[in-house]
Amino acid sequence: MNMIVCIKQVIDPEAPPASFKIDAAGNKVVPPQGVSPVIDPYAEYGVEAALKVKDAQGGKVTAVSLGTNQLRDIVKKPLAMGADELILLEDEAFDGGDSWSTAYALAMAIKKIGEYDIIFCGREASDWNAGQVGSGIAEILGLPSVTLVKKIEPAGGKAKLERVTDEGYEVLEVSLPCLITVSNEIGEPRYPTIKGIMGAKKKEPVVWKPADIGVEASQIGAGGRHTKLQKLFQPVREGKCEMVEGESPEEAGANLAAKLREVKVL
């Protein structure tokens, strides 16, 4: 089973909300000082999904990451978790993209890798929350796609999948090769082992430039966008919380109940 997982480096989404700053003039997010970037947590579920398949029936897992200034210690995490290869699409030209430019570059990189049975993506990325790159790669490569997957059992050129829906879940059968976006219900991503970390240290990622995957500047990064970001801003919070107090937490609890009754919320 040949598997490819698309990952990316992002600003830590768990960083305190107060550290989140926008450069309004540039319509950009300012990376918070002193907070290390991370592998996108949504993509980590994709890595975990691929490794679960590898655990069950063996195979090769290749992680692909697109971006600039990718810190090696960060983007090597899939290797430390158990992936076999890491390919970085790294060039200024990949910068400033949207779902289209990103999906296109990743699709072309996947084409160059050539052999694959399942491509895994996060359900969305924690920065732009676009939720489209997976479906986009599938369309560009002409593959079937199943989104929000929580369980995968490949067998005989097909895979049985469970997909999370608003009503519960559904069981699907898909022909391989296919693209899957993974939901957090797949289970917590594993921690890298010491052995994994040591192995990842020794392994150098393969770096591909636009020319390596046969794409031009007009197709990727800012040049390949299909959308325009008109404005980026932080919503204003009203912040007029009335605090209910008491001599003890118990008394405060009772006072809160009385307050809600008094203002007819209940």
Place this chain on the structure above:
Amino acid sequence: MAENKGVLIFCETKEGKLAVIATELLGCGRKLADDLGQELSAVLVGSGVSELAKEATACGADKVYVVDDAQLKDYQTDAYLAVMEKVIGQAVPQILLLGQTSIGRDLAPALAFRLKTAAALGCLELAIDPSSKKLLQTKPVYGGNALAVFTTDSFPQIATVRAKTMTPLEPDPSRKGEVVKVEAGLDPSAIRAKVLEKVPEKVEGIKLEDADVVVCGGRGIGSTEGFAQLEELAKMLKGAVGATRPPCDNEWVAAGAQIGLTGKIVAPELYIAIALSGSSQHMSGCSGSKTIVAINKDPEANIFREARFGLVGDWKKALPAFTEKLKELLAS
């Protein structure tokens, strides 16, 4: 090629009726179509959905495209994608709206890429730019830490809209509209991902999305037993229990209880937030609540910036007293 014109709404159905999200989209679409001075169309895809065209018309559509075929009973990406490509080829809309549901978030991006246009998922606001006449698509990004406004140069401009952000029109059964039947013309072998079985989530009591009162617990609840206390309060208030991501990941509650950007979206009358910090990603799922009440031991917790009433203290001590007092007050 025909010029792109009008607004098209992809209407989901539920239990033989238009889904609530479809009526919300029609309400929003009506306004956008009026602002453009163009038509509002709806599309119904499914099996046995023809009867619902009347409902869509009553909710604001000028024209309803109906694709009624036994093969479309369940949502399957390849089938719906092919059908929607066909309908869009016929309707040639400027704007296509879908709900941010497990169907819409699957179909919209695939359709956008197939039609070589773009989509914005999970929009909270849609408006027509007065000068460019483009669709301004406002959606949360960075887990709700920021809002972004996007535009698309190509047609159709596709957006999915989050539940409970738009207001349906009062249905008017006397409204007249045109109904256009479209043949599905499906090739069964082109359906590469097939649905074998649907497993509904078991819900005891009131569904989270429909509850007027939601009692939500965070990481600080700490255990399944802790959630039992929240359950007791919810039951008393005829509400439902929700959770942030950590309790779901730790299996203190069912995964279906998760509220937030990646979970369910609720907008109850009363939202009681207990031992949760109020991260942006969580607030994305409950910020439409009418009144938020928070109990948290950290006075600096973000939830107090969102709440109307707050209590700083240990929930383990405050909650039983709160529940007890409420029981007494509600009985009197």
